[in-house]
Amino acid sequence: MPIRCEIVSQDRMVWEGDADIVIIPGTEGEMGILPRHAPLLSTMKFGILKVRTQGREEVFAISGGIVEVQPDIVTVLADAAENVEEIDVARAEAARQRAEEFLKAGPPPDTDAYLAMEAALRRSNLRLEAARRYRRGVSRPTDYGEGGSTTGRG
Amino acid sequence: MSSAREARLRIRSVKNIAQLTRALQAVSASKVRKAMQAMMNTRPYATKAWQVLTHIAGQPGRNSLHPLLAKRDQVNARLVVLITGDRGLAGAYNTNIVRFAVQQFENSQAPVQFITVGRKGRDQMLRRRKNILAEFSNLPAAPTFADVSAIGRLAVDEFLSGRVDEVYLVYTDFVSMAKQTPTVKKLLPLEFAEGEGRVESFAEHAQGPAAAYIYEPGQIEILDEIVPRFTALQVFQAVLESLASEHAARMVAMKNATDAATELAGALQLEYNKARQQSITNEMLDIAGGAEALRS
Helix, strand or coil, rough: EEEEEEEEEEEEEEEEEECEEEEEECCCCEEEEECCCEEEEEEEEEEEEEEEEEEEEEEEEEEEEEEEECEEEEEECCCCCEEEHHHCCHHHHHHHHHHHHHHCCCCCCCHHHHHHHHHHHHHHHCCCCCHHHCCCCCCCCCCCCCCCCCCCCC | CCCHHHHHHHHHHHHHHHHHHHHHHHHHHHHHHHHHHHHHHHHHHHHHHHHHHHHHHCCCCCHCCCHHHHHCCCCCEEEEECCCCCCCCEEEHHHHHHHHHHHHHHCCCCCCCEEEECHHHHHHHHHHHCEEEEECCCCCCCCCCCHHHHHHHHHHHHHHCCCCCEEEEEEEEEECCCCCEEEEEEEECCCCCCCCHHHHHHHHEEEEEEECCCCCCCCHHHHHHHHHHHHHHHHHHHHHHHHHHHHHHHHHHHHHHHHHHHHHHHHHHHHHHHHHHHHHHHHHHHHHEEEHHHHH
């Protein structure tokens, strides 16, 4: 009996389907959720969420959020989430540079702009890392500034 | 003679009105599409969040879980968050939702306070001499969560401080382009609505009544984080739904106005033609009469 998995981010439905196991980046560590798991409520840290179904694996980059587990369903409420195959590496790289430059200029911390940029930097780093490690058929592009970013599906 | 002139003036003004309402209709049509998109995008998250909240609230011993879940024995004051539009010219949209809100809480024993969102709601509630705690108006055309989170926070604060014992949300649910229904939703304390969402199948699998959640990290940390946030999220979704409803209502109202103006212009044109024909006939008769008089 598979377990149903629904991944929503604040602005859209990211993925839904049946899974054999869902691996969640919980704040207290990674958790593998199998069907008929006891009800569970957990926060998530920035990290990688994996869904395995009959030998196939979907990998998602999750920027924190909450997960609710019921015996037959896993509901992932992510602050932001995307399938690693969908990540726009060039854009994430540009965002990372923008954020780094902003933070390097040494603006006063604790302002909204500072915190937002810091969060943006963490998100971009996560996306880049996720795309680099988990994208199918990409032979670890060393420079993803050009070309290599968008062609990587094998 | 003068009636033909009058008719011509009226035709012109009616046609001007039709032009104006047609333009407003087109504007609303594009706005309703955008508002619908925004609403649809956030709907899955909001629906899931609400489900999680109802699951939490459905657990045994809910009263001690979190202050926002605790039912009060006695209801001494109610708070209603009423969501209306900033602008008129939207048919019965604003009137309907205000009337609905007033009717819903007419028989409340406990005093009712309102938080109004939107200028129209504020004005109408003031006219009805209702108790307004706070008002939020002139929201941006496409509000973000940050724009409306203050509304939710205020409601939560009022509840936690004990000044009110129940909080309701009154908004217009967007069903379709042609149908928008005034809706009331109990926001706090969170209700365990039977049959809502997936609660039943949860109960099936649960091993007896003690099937409470496992919490990571801790129960207090996680509930403190999600309960207030998800509550504010419900307000946000209600605002988006109301906004889409408002634009849809305005579009329909403007379409009706355009149709009515076109019809009226047609009727007036007919009248004008008749009057013109009449005056020509009269002149002809005068000339013929004059000629007749000369001949004899």
